[in-house]
Amino acid sequence: MKKLIFLLLIIPNTLFAQINFDDYFLPKTLRFDYTRAGNSDTSYVFFEQIKEEPFWGGSKVNLVDKFNFGDYRLMLYDSTGTKLIYSRGYSTLFREWIDTKEAKRTSRSYYEAVVMPFPKHKAILRLQNRDKKNVFHTVFEYEIDPQSYFIVKDKYDKYPVEKLHGKQNPEKALDIVVLPEGYTEAELPKFRKDVKRFIGYFFKVKPFKQNRDKVNFWIVNVPSQESGTDIPGEGIWKNTILNTHFYTFDSERYLTTRDVNTIRNLAAYAPYDQIYILVNTSKYGGGGIYNYYNLCMADNEYAEQVFTHEFGHAFAALADEYQYGYTNADELYDMSVEPWQVNITNLVNFESKWKNMVEKGMPIPTPDTEEYRNRVGAFEGAGYVHKKIYRPVYDCKMRSNQTDDFCPVCLKTVNEMLDFYTK
Ligand SMILES: [Zn+2]
Known part of the structure; x- marks a missing residue:
């Protein structure tokens, strides 16, 4: 009998073999930089550089991604190329760009970077793209030799780093590094004060509210030459450290930057899981891309x-639950499969989404009437589309600024992600 119990315990462990961090990794970061170039039809990846960075801010237990979110995926295998030792889903600005009209008539390149714990031994990196049917394909493979003297080792002592919140060990915390954009040297005290205010906002929202001790906030005090940011539509151009701008893809409020190299160089001053760029402007705008930046x-x-809406995108890969610019779903989505984002559905396979959170008797699709407000259903209009893409509740933090809360579906996902980073 004793033997049987032992066997029962051992079998599941073998099936879901946990990667022992110390067998494969050192507690610092390996950053892999590349350019992704192409257009709406095709794209390629071109190697740029490998960097060694001083900290590892991620979990040492949850190394293999269990979420299957993101348009892209980084897969790191041991030297045989068969054992997966680290993986992470992510999205990028390039992926959004290929849905624009510009990508139909021209090709462009975007700098991208992925981070992973620093391998002790040779390892195989594979970058994968998700196709329209939600299947991942390897588009680039590279053998990483951790002994190579071409791995760039920079110094990280030029700018002061400070922890503004949290006491948890980085491997058990959600570490958010906040970078100042468009703050001059004289405005850096304002940056510090601004971040403190935003930390206050952050902990007003569930589930962060109940998990204050699981989150660390770091700042890196880097000045910009000029104050503010670029506003191309108004002819305003500023010399700033991270080169942010409004009018991304000609959407006035869409605030982003293509300068991923500088962002990652500065983020590396602290252990981090998420990068937040605070832009010194009063003009309405923001942006958040999954495991890319906020x-x-x-x-x-x-x-x-x-602030927390964008974090929903970058941290938990949540889709926008509003309509914006597209009438028909097939302009943006393959309607034969579910969109990969957890908080939108085309009802092709609602069971795989939040159907189990819908009360009995709730009509699906759910009519947009008073009696169904604040209840989980499937409301038409989400993911930038008016028709045939549905969202879980009438309103959610991912839909509008009128509510302070994530809807139950978004909240569940954010909670699971928080667990993944902090357990
Ligand atoms: Zn939601």
């Missing part, structure tokens, strides 16, 4: 709402 304006009446 941006938010510093001084606007909606700063509080936008």
Whole structure:
């Protein structure tokens, strides 16, 4: 009998073999930089450089991604190329760009970077793209030799780093590094004060509210030459450290930057899981891309709402639950499969989404009437599309600035992600 119990215990462990961090990794970061170039039809990856960075901010237990989110995926295998030792889903600005009209008539390149714990031994990196049917394919493979003297080792002592919140060990914390954009040397004290205000906003929202001790906030004090950010539509151009700008893809409020290299160089001053760029402007705008970066304006009446909305994108890969620019779903989605984002559905396979959270008797699709407000259903209009893409509740932090809460579906996902980073 004793033997049987032992066997029962051992079998599941073998099936889901945990990667022992110390067998494969050193507690610092390997950053792999590349350019992704192409257009709406095709794209390629070109190697740029490998860097060694001083900290590892991620989990040492949850190394293999269990979420299957993101348009892209980094897969790191041992030297035989068969054992997966680290993986992470992510999205990028290039992936958004290929849905624009510009990508139909021209090709462009975007700098991208992925991070992973620093391998002790040779390892095989594979970059994968998700196709329209949600299947991942390897588009680039590279053998990483951790002994190579071409791995770039920079010094990280030029700018002061400070921890503004949290006491948890980085491997058990969600570490958020906040970078200042468009703050001059004289404005750096304002940056520090602004971040403190945003930390206050952050912990007003569930589930962060109940998990204050699981989150660390870091700042890196880097000045910009000029104050503010670029506003191309108004002819305003500023010399700033991270080269952010409004009017991304000609959407006035879409605040982003293509300067991923500088962002990663500065983020590396602290252990981090998420990068937040705070932009010293009062003009309404922001941006958030899954495991890529977050941006938010510093001084606007909606700063509080936008800050956590963008974090929903970058941290938990949540889709926007509003309509914007597209009438028909097939302009953006393959309607034969579910969109990969957890909080939108085309009802092709609703069971794989939040159907189990819908009360009995709830009509699906759910009519947009008073009686169904605040209840989980499937409301038409989400993911930038008016028709045939549905969202879980009438309103959610991922839909509007009118509510302070994530809907139950978004909240569940954010909670699971928080667990993944902190357990
Ligand atoms: Zn939601």
